[in-house]
Amino acid sequence: MPFLRNAWYAAGWRQEIDDKPVARRILDEPIVIYKGADGAPIALADRCAHRFAPLSLGKIDGDSITCPYHGLTFGRDGRCIRNPHGKGQITSSMSVPAFPTRVQNGMIWIWMGDKEKATQCAPLAYDFLDDEGFTIIHGYLHVQAHYELVTDNLLDLSHAEYLHPFIAPPGSYANVQYKAVEKDGRVTAYHSMPNAENTPLFKLLMDESVRRIDGRAHMHWEAPANMMLDTGAIPVDPPDAASASTPQTHLLTPETENSTHYFWSFARDRMRNDASVSEMLREGITNAFVNEDEPMVRAIHERMGGKALFDLSPALLPMDEAAVRARRVLARRIAEEQSAGA
Amino acid sequence: MPFLRNAWYAAGWRQEIDDKPVARRILDEPIVIYKGADGAPIALADRCAHRFAPLSLGKIDGDSITCPYHGLTFGRDGRCIRNPHGKGQITSSMSVPAFPTRVQNGMIWIWMGDKEKATQCAPLAYDFLDDEGFTIIHGYLHVQAHYELVTDNLLDLSHAEYLHPFIAPPGSYANVQYKAVEKDGRVTAYHSMPNAENTPLFKLLMDESVRRIDGRAHMHWEAPANMMLDTGAIPVDPPDAASASTPQTHLLTPETENSTHYFWSFARDRMRNDASVSEMLREGITNAFVNEDEPMVRAIHERMGGKALFDLSPALLPMDEAAVRARRVLARRIAEEQSAGA
């Protein structure tokens, strides 16, 4: 299946670009991202128009980047602005593709499709990432698997009990009320845990008196593969304790057909100034993914041998509904884009 | 050339399966092997029916194995016997392929073809492995080459003088009487060394007075790639010393088109209780294969570039007869199987 092109993709955390260009393959194209004079990110094809050298090994000066091989300099729109050779002639062939970018909620977004269409829609908004009521940690993970397998993983939290026994003890999913809802191309997997025993995570964040909670973990998916996880706990016993909320983003961007960039963030409105909590959360998230989820989706990717999921006739279970709906929405979007382009 | 499917393949030594599942690719399919409640091995496709997760990372309980990703449990026939999700509904699509197995002579055998036919034949019998008159050592080797190249290697012992000079000193093959015999699909390469100088191996095993022996090394091949090597020495000078016998199995199972599982065993009826002799033999066999045979067949595999042997017009030598006959028997068996299946 081709990639969806007319969409904003997460390309990096704002902090990733500083003085040096960042090379990142996106939708199987080499991209260089660097910070322009006004601080906004510039994204160009990471392949000089002359001899296809990686611009990401070159030097930044204001809005421009200079090729490390023969010194052609390109501006933020990808056009050559300086040719140090011969009479310095600049022709229209001396251009590299430029890609629209946005910075929103601390994330750099890139548009890999028809440039005209980029102005017609905005990146997905995750405004809690700018909310001063939250402490945020975030990170980057690399996955050696097709991005939809990671979407499948995230839209179905029932796997936690099996794959992450330290996070979700055996039996914990039995109390989950699951509902998949698709609306206007947005798919949500609602996971509600009413009047449940408090969990290790929320024991850490809430008052120690809280024994039972109304828990929730609602995963909101939007094409191509961007998810917001609304996790939180409202105390039931005792009912008057303060609630806790830990909204998260899980943003997936295809690197190639066989690998995925995974940008995650985790916000909390409790224990906000305790750096050791941040550290513990970062370690827990990273370890669970690197040691448990990533090897699993990688093994699945290998076992699928490049075939499409539905061509392999998978048995489907109730909690697959959200992931299946998301796959269908995305397939429809891609088919529409392909037929419009034809 | 496709693999022969209707045949018993060596899948592992009985000791390999214990509390944990073993993952092993066989005929290019991922297989999980584990010990059932009665101790007999169970072999299933190592790919859950739901999301294609590797069952080999899951948990065994009696005859069943539980998927590590979402907890579906499969029985020894590959049918799902527990679905912990929703109402626990089990449908016929929730099954994974199951493969017949046998344990015989300490080896686990697997049948990768038409199940009906599995009951019509038994794995090859190597009863000396169960004979209390022998001390047995055995092992596993991995070969980065097509399995028929290993068959070629084993059916022609003339290579020892060149590739294993410490085992077979220069000139040693000059006294070998070679004869290839094909009968009922069984190919034997007879290597007889009448009235020969005693060899390092048999000097180790026999009475030190033995100077000359009638030696033999008869390799019996059966499709697809299973060999029994009947090696032994009968004293000639002095004639009344005790003889020695060291029968072996060399069982090859394709992992992929480009790699091979190699299960070997070595029995001896002399020096039976001397552990240092076992250790010396194990080291000698492993070193010769890992450092001499494996690099050689791997280099040959690479140089053949995926082409079939006879398409490359090899020059053939007298001692190739057994290997060529074995290749032809196997090719005929595969062609018959393919045309029967068509």
Add this chain to the structure above:
Amino acid sequence: MPFLRNAWYAAGWRQEIDDKPVARRILDEPIVIYKGADGAPIALADRCAHRFAPLSLGKIDGDSITCPYHGLTFGRDGRCIRNPHGKGQITSSMSVPAFPTRVQNGMIWIWMGDKEKATQCAPLAYDFLDDEGFTIIHGYLHVQAHYELVTDNLLDLSHAEYLHPFIAPPGSYANVQYKAVEKDGRVTAYHSMPNAENTPLFKLLMDESVRRIDGRAHMHWEAPANMMLDTGAIPVDPPDAASASTPQTHLLTPETENSTHYFWSFARDRMRNDASVSEMLREGITNAFVNEDEPMVRAIHERMGGKALFDLSPALLPMDEAAVRARRVLARRIAEEQSAGA
């Protein structure tokens, strides 16, 4: 594009072959090179006629090499001269391809095409390598890129200012007078630096009083990918100091479509007996190539994704003229060879 076959290719430095055979893939064929009884190199296909074992793991005796697997012995013309098996019969099928070789200017040359044609032309002559007026250093580098990308790199020295700032300081190319000349299939990129500031290299080699020089770096290319670089400096200020000359060879031989053997030499007629100068030059050449050029051409090769340069519509700059001419001469030669063979 296929390789040009009817041409002499650099195969190794004479010093590389001694008592042991050398295995080297050339034009994507495995070749074994060894020293014959008269000291001249012999080149055979590194693949026994019998079972395709690498002869390069075998033993040399005079002009012959013996296969390490089953002991067939081949002579300098590739014919089997000894079969130790059976009655020792030798048939015409027991031959391996033999390739004409020459030693000239310390370099072993190999002819991979039509043998008849090998006698009609000689390898390119680089006689300064035999000139006692020069001290020579030479080396071997391996490049993970198509050989024409290395040709491009060498025929255009303007890249030095960008890729090798320690060798060519910023701005140094501004004074270069560039001219590309094609004559009789030979392409030369003339780089003249009249009345230029002395360079670090020639400061090292010439009298320390020399402040200004007439510099030159003329790269002479001949198909398929052999270059001689005529570098030198003639003092301008003061005019009566001794000049310096540092002629070089840069000989490229395709290993595969994706990798290249690079044999370089560097001669000097000044500071000839100072071993520390040799060492400094060797380190400088190796470091610049290994750390700067090789990663660059490798990155370019990857970004080109197996496509031909002109199919990717590169922007061309004035100093590309020589490289473009060389590519066209080579393409024409290959097309002629292909149509003659058809």
